[in-house]
Amino acid sequence: MKTRTLIMTLAACLLASCAKVPAEFQEPGNAIQIMPDYKDVTVPSNIAPLNFYIMSDAARYVTQFKAGSQSYTRRGRTVAIPLRRWRSMLSDGPISVQVFAKSPEDGKWVGYRSFSITPSSEIDRYVSYRQIPPSYQQYEDIRLRQRDMSSFHDRAFYSNAMVHRPADGQGQCVNCHSFKNYGTDDMQFHTRQYKGGTIIYHDGKLRMVNIKNPATSSFGVYPAWHPTHDLIAYSTNSTMQAFHTVNDNHIEVFDSESDLILYDLKANRVSIVSNDPDQLECFPTWSPDGKMLYYVSAKCPKVPEGADRTEYLASVYEQVRYDIFRKSFDPETKTWGPAEKVFDASSQNRSATLPRISPDGKRLMFTLGEWGVFHIWHKDADLYMMDLETMQARAIAEINSQDTESYHSWSSNGEWVIFGSRREDGGFTRLFITHANQDGTFSKPFTLPQRDPWSNTHMLTSYSVPELTGAPVRLSARKLTRFVRHADVESVTF
Amino acid sequence: MKTSKPDISILLLALLWLLMSTFGAGYLSQLEANGLFLFSWDFMMQKLAAPGGALAYLAVLLTQFFHLPWLGSLIWVLLCALCGRLTQKLTGHSSLLSLFPAACATAAAMGLGYMIFKLKLPAHAFTTLLGAICSVALVLLYRKSTHKIPFLCLMAVLGYPLIGFYSLLAVLGAAMSDARSRNWKNLPAAIALIAIVPILWVQLFTTTRPANAYLALVPVFTNGCSWIYYVPYCLMFLFIVFGQLLPACSNRIQRVIEPAVLVLMVTLFWTKDANFNAEMRMARATDSMQWEKSLKAYRRASTLKEPTRIMVLYRNLALIRLGIEGDECFNYRDGSMKQRTPVHISESQQAGRQLFIHFGLPNYTYRWCFENNAETGWSVTDLRYMAMCSIVTENRNTATKYLDILQKTLFYRRWAHEQWQYVQTPQKMEASATYGPILSLTTGKNMLGNDNTLLEIYLNTRFLTEPDRSPEFCRVAMLWAALSQKSRYFWPAFNNYAASNMLTEIPVQYQQAMLLFNWMFNNAEIGRIPFDPEVKQEFFRFQKFFEQHPIEDPEKMEKLYRKEFGNTYYYYYFFHQNQSLVFQK
Numbered sequence A: 001m002k003t004r005t006l007i008m009t010l011a012a013c014l015l016a017s018c019a020k021v022p023a024e025f026q027e028p029g030n031a032i033q034i035m036p037d038y039k040d041v042t043v044p045s046n047i048a049p050l051n052f053y054i055m056s057d058a059a060r061y062v063t064q065f066k067a068g069s070q071s072y073t074r075r076g077r078t079v080a081i082p083l084r085r086w087r088s089m090l091s092d093g094p095i096s097v098q099v100f101a102k103s104p105e106d107g108k109w110v111g112y113r114s115f116s117i118t119p120s121s122e123i124d125r126y127v128s129y130r131q132i133p134p135s136y137q138q139y140e141d142i143r144l145r146q147r148d149m150s151s152f153h154d155r156a157f158y159s160n161a162m163v164h165r166p167a168d169g170q171g172q173c174v175n176c177h178s179f180k181n182y183g184t185d186d187m188q189f190h191t192r193q194y195k196g197g198t199i200i201y202h203d204g205k206l207r208m209v210n211i212k213n214p215a216t217s218s219f220g221v222y223p224a225w226h227p228t229h230d231l232i233a234y235s236t237n238s239t240m241q242a243f244h245t246v247n248d249n250h251i252e253v254f255d256s257e258s259d260l261i262l263y264d265l266k267a268n269r270v271s272i273v274s275n276d277p278d279q280l281e282c283f284p285t286w287s288p289d290g291k292m293l294y295y296v297s298a299k300c301p302k303v304p305e306g307a308d309r310t311e312y313l314a315s316v317y318e319q320v321r322y323d324i325f326r327k328s329f330d331p332e333t334k335t336w337g338p339a340e341k342v343f344d345a346s347s348q349n350r351s352a353t354l355p356r357i358s359p360d361g362k363r364l365m366f367t368l369g370e371w372g373v374f375h376i377w378h379k380d381a382d383l384y385m386m387d388l389e390t391m392q393a394r395a396i397a398e399i400n401s402q403d404t405e406s407y408h409s410w411s412s413n414g415e416w417v418i419f420g421s422r423r424e425d426g427g428f429t430r431l432f433i434t435h436a437n438q439d440g441t442f443s444k445p446f447t448l449p450q451r452d453p454w455s456n457t458h459m460l461t462s463y464s465v466p467e468l469t470g471a472p473v474r475l476s477a478r479k480l481t482r483f484v485r486h487a488d489v490e491s492v493t494f
Numbered sequence B: 001m002k003t004s005k006p007d008i009s010i011l012l013l014a015l016l017w018l019l020m021s022t023f024g025a026g027y028l029s030q031l032e033a034n035g036l037f038l039f040s041w042d043f044m045m046q047k048l049a050a051p052g053g054a055l056a057y058l059a060v061l062l063t064q065f066f067h068l069p070w071l072g073s074l075i076w077v078l079l080c081a082l083c084g085r086l087t088q089k090l091t092g093h094s095s096l097l098s099l100f101p102a103a104c105a106t107a108a109a110m111g112l113g114y115m116i117f118k119l120k121l122p123a124h125a126f127t128t129l130l131g132a133i134c135s136v137a138l139v140l141l142y143r144k145s146t147h148k149i150p151f152l153c154l155m156a157v158l159g160y161p162l163i164g165f166y167s168l169l170a171v172l173g174a175a176m177s178d179a180r181s182r183n184w185k186n187l188p189a190a191i192a193l194i195a196i197v198p199i200l201w202v203q204l205f206t207t208t209r210p211a212n213a214y215l216a217l218v219p220v221f222t223n224g225c226s227w228i229y230y231v232p233y234c235l236m237f238l239f240i241v242f243g244q245l246l247p248a249c250s251n252r253i254q255r256v257i258e259p260a261v262l263v264l265m266v267t268l269f270w271t272k273d274a275n276f277n278a279e280m281r282m283a284r285a286t287d288s289m290q291w292e293k294s295l296k297a298y299r300r301a302s303t304l305k306e307p308t309r310i311m312v313l314y315r316n317l318a319l320i321r322l323g324i325e326g327d328e329c330f331n332y333r334d335g336s337m338k339q340r341t342p343v344h345i346s347e348s349q350q351a352g353r354q355l356f357i358h359f360g361l362p363n364y365t366y367r368w369c370f371e372n373n374a375e376t377g378w379s380v381t382d383l384r385y386m387a388m389c390s391i392v393t394e395n396r397n398t399a400t401k402y403l404d405i406l407q408k409t410l411f412y413r414r415w416a417h418e419q420w421q422y423v424q425t426p427q428k429m430e431a432s433a434t435y436g437p438i439l440s441l442t443t444g445k446n447m448l449g450n451d452n453t454l455l456e457i458y459l460n461t462r463f464l465t466e467p468d469r470s471p472e473f474c475r476v477a478m479l480w481a482a483l484s485q486k487s488r489y490f491w492p493a494f495n496n497y498a499a500s501n502m503l504t505e506i507p508v509q510y511q512q513a514m515l516l517f518n519w520m521f522n523n524a525e526i527g528r529i530p531f532d533p534e535v536k537q538e539f540f541r542f543q544k545f546f547e548q549h550p551i552e553d554p555e556k557m558e559k560l561y562r563k564e565f566g567n568t569y570y571y572y573y574f575f576h577q578n579q580s581l582v583f584q585k
Helices: A001-015 A083-091 A309-315 A476-487 B004-022 B025-033 B041-048 B053-067 B069-091 B096-108 B113-117 B124-144 B146-162 B166-180 B187-205 B210-215 B227-245 B252-267 B273-285 B291-304 B309-322 B325-329 B345-359 B363-378 B380-392 B398-404 B413-424 B425-432 B437-439 B453-464 B473-485 B487-501 B508-521 B533-548 B554-565 B569-581
Strands: A041-044 A050-052 A060-067 A070-075 A095-101 A109-111 A115-120 A128-134 A143-148 A156-157 A172-179 A185-194 A195-201 A207-212 A222-224 A232-243 A251-264 A269-274 A279-286 A290-299 A322-330 A336-345 A351-357 A363-369 A382-387 A392-395 A405-410 A416-421 A430-435 A462-469 A489-491
Touching: A041 A430, A041 B166, A041 B187, A060 A083, A070 A083, A070 B096, A143 A172, A156 A172, A156 A476, A172 A222, A172 A462, A185 A222, A195 A476, A207 A476, A222 A279, A232 A279, A232 A290, A232 A309, A232 B363, A251 A309, A269 A279, A269 A290, A279 A322, A279 A351, A290 A336, A290 A351, A351 A405, A351 B210, A363 A405, A382 A405, A405 A462, A416 A462, A430 A462, A430 B325, B004 B025, B004 B069, B004 B096, B004 B252, B025 B053, B025 B069, B025 B273, B025 B380, B041 B053, B053 B124, B069 B096, B069 B124, B069 B227, B096 B124, B096 B227, B096 B252, B113 B345, B124 B166, B124 B227, B146 B166, B146 B187, B166 B187, B166 B210, B166 B227, B187 B210, B227 B252, B252 B533, B273 B291, B273 B309, B273 B345, B273 B437, B291 B309, B309 B325, B309 B345, B309 B453, B309 B473, B325 B508, B325 B569, B345 B363, B345 B380, B345 B437, B345 B453, B363 B380, B380 B398, B380 B413, B380 B425, B380 B437, B398 B413, B413 B425, B425 B437, B437 B473, B453 B473, B473 B487, B473 B508, B487 B508, B508 B533, B508 B569, B533 B554
Parallel strands: A041 A115, A207 A489, A251 A279, A322 A351
Antiparallel strands: A060 A070, A060 A095, A095 A109, A095 A115, A128 A143, A128 A462, A143 A156, A172 A185, A185 A195, A195 A207, A222 A232, A232 A251, A251 A269, A279 A290, A290 A322, A322 A336, A351 A363, A363 A382, A382 A392, A405 A416, A416 A430
């Protein structure tokens, strides 16, 4: 009995992998509907198999892949491609995919229009992200995860569930993981509340630092590692949130105060970069040579005397619009030049956030929304690109959608961008990858491949803050947990 | 004995089924509404990934049957019988006390009350009962095994990922079963296995705190809870481990004490709070928009004790939806009885999902669904309301996601299927009994704010101060203004209400309010208002009565006025929150 079951299973596997293309079929001329949409995409040559599900209803399905001299067919509605076969096809150049479906009515086969998957250069192999339920004030299980994009391997390198005790009112939030120069030898993330601090891994050592100082409005929040020196620029933010009664955007997250600081890891010292009380500065990011700090800043509405600052700012949230600025920086003397406006969004009644410079230093990608600083909750938020030579900016229409586009990261070779978008279901952030073409345009974005094509659809958590690295995080979740549990928090000098 | 005892146990189980499916129906529906079971591979794998996954999966599978309380209770009672039968074999003597673990599980299941809103263990009821059954069954298997130590190891190593804590309980129970023959040699091995296996498992395969290893499938609450909730669990665990060592009792003791112990165990812990049960019934009635049913639960509970504010809010919603708020609202007893709960449960956390959307605030409902999910896991209620919010706000993709997931449930797939029409054709919403009234309240200027978990105060502020108003909004605001007992809110609200709704007939209790306010403050021109002669006559009678019986001591006069004017606005005005102290004509 057992032998028979085994033989049948093996036979089924064999049949699935050795399906034949029907000898006769009609060509309806229209394209097949597949989920996720991987039709005619350019992909990194080291990406995991683009498994998909055929949305069009039929009695039977056969999918044929052709790459160079290779041909591979797969039977079934869910098309899962073995890793080795996929890599072999990718190495043979563009892959042509054609789906054949058997009509349930007349039993005839239909061959849909084929589509292509074109491999290009490699992308940094690992993407780190925060897996989080998109809740507002409550939280329970937040993980910092890392996905090997050349396979489906995905692991948590930190989980608050290993440390916090929400049942005893000792919850811990985790956020803002960041790496230096696409490597994992230098990294940092924050833990908040229970066992809170900034965890920094540098020179092979772990430290937990409290960057809050009487002169700063908060802990260090959004980080930016200096590319050549042991420095991290942070924004300090007093972040508030309030809810819309009648608006597509459910929530407004805003800062009642924010400044920029610089943390010198070697000296364990914090200095002010910008703390203009009339300005709200945020999202620092370095130019690749480390000689310029880009950031966003908004004019803070004047709070009437006697009014509650937070309440007042909540009532004028639509007036807070951020522009992009930069300041020159001398890493040796640690001196700053004057602030220079790079992109004037507020004059167009728009707000620019999350500036990120391409590795060649020529392009600046940012998010533009109607107002505010926290664009992941803004359906109107789109990605924009500015040419830093001509200073001309444009909406990247070829990758934007009707829904939110927000956090984005360049690959180390500047040929890929990974970004978060809520285009699939409007509520949960998913990761998309797009190829940056030589002419400044971008290829059709595609979602980070999953072993089960449905897993993103049914998953009720978001991917936030995608950061690319060439190497895996060396520290295990257990080691980081042990450290956070027992670490003594270092105070910084100011 | 063989003929009488099974009869008593059957009788007790039948009684339990009756009690659960009637008095416990609201609570059991809430247990079901707080959980989620999906017929999907992903869901199963997700459950199996955690220690005790198989038992957790089975427990959520069975909990969904509480959707039909009679069916869920029947499954419960049958499992109790199975538990009793196995325990009988464990203790070795036929006794009603073999139902003790099942009684403890029932007490634990039915005794949580408001703590179900803080409970982090999904499907806690069936988890406990199935856990007890598994533990007892494993101890019995151990007794039959010839290789004791290997079997003990197998129980711990294979049992822990499948049934979590209950495998550890079984290991201890198995070691104690040897103690009946004064054989203690396996006890150290059992203790070592209990200490090592969970830690190793958690370290190797999960990302949770090592201390949580011993709590796999044990109920844990947000922000802790009173020790009293753990008493039934502890008694059950103790019985499974040590019950097998108890000697058989004499028939006389058995006949008297054993049924008493069982009944006492269940009734002592059973949540008997009428307000809690009414809140649960009203929440479920609101979910299914059975407004009459909601009012019926309110009426029944308010005859027993003063209602809670959440009951009052559910009542107001039901009255508004039935369109009788201006004629009947003050027929119902009002109140602000404190909920009987050891820890604070915020109004928004408990009832925000249901009430915000029905009062035109889908974003707030959406928010509380997410907050609840973050704290206690996903539930069918969360998904239903999130789907509704997405439909109302015309977020097609988001609605599709939630409806797709609900299609994988047993009892909500039909509901999900029915909602597709609104996703595909949002224009249909206006004529829909579900979405039409919600849409009419979602109009107006967008405001940014926060309920700060205080649902009623937030709704109060909204309906008393919001400037942009649809006719439906004015109707709801009118009730809020009348409930506020303040003429400064009442008159502007009435003017808006009358103008926007083109009133031809004024609801009776609003007429009473107008006459009262005019008499007291003389601050409105009511000469042209067409009052019902009966209302006027009643008001004159009230005036006379008031002059004859001035309200100097409200506590003394309350009964007298309730008898004469209990169903009027006058009574509400003077005796709700001691308004009479503010005004003495």
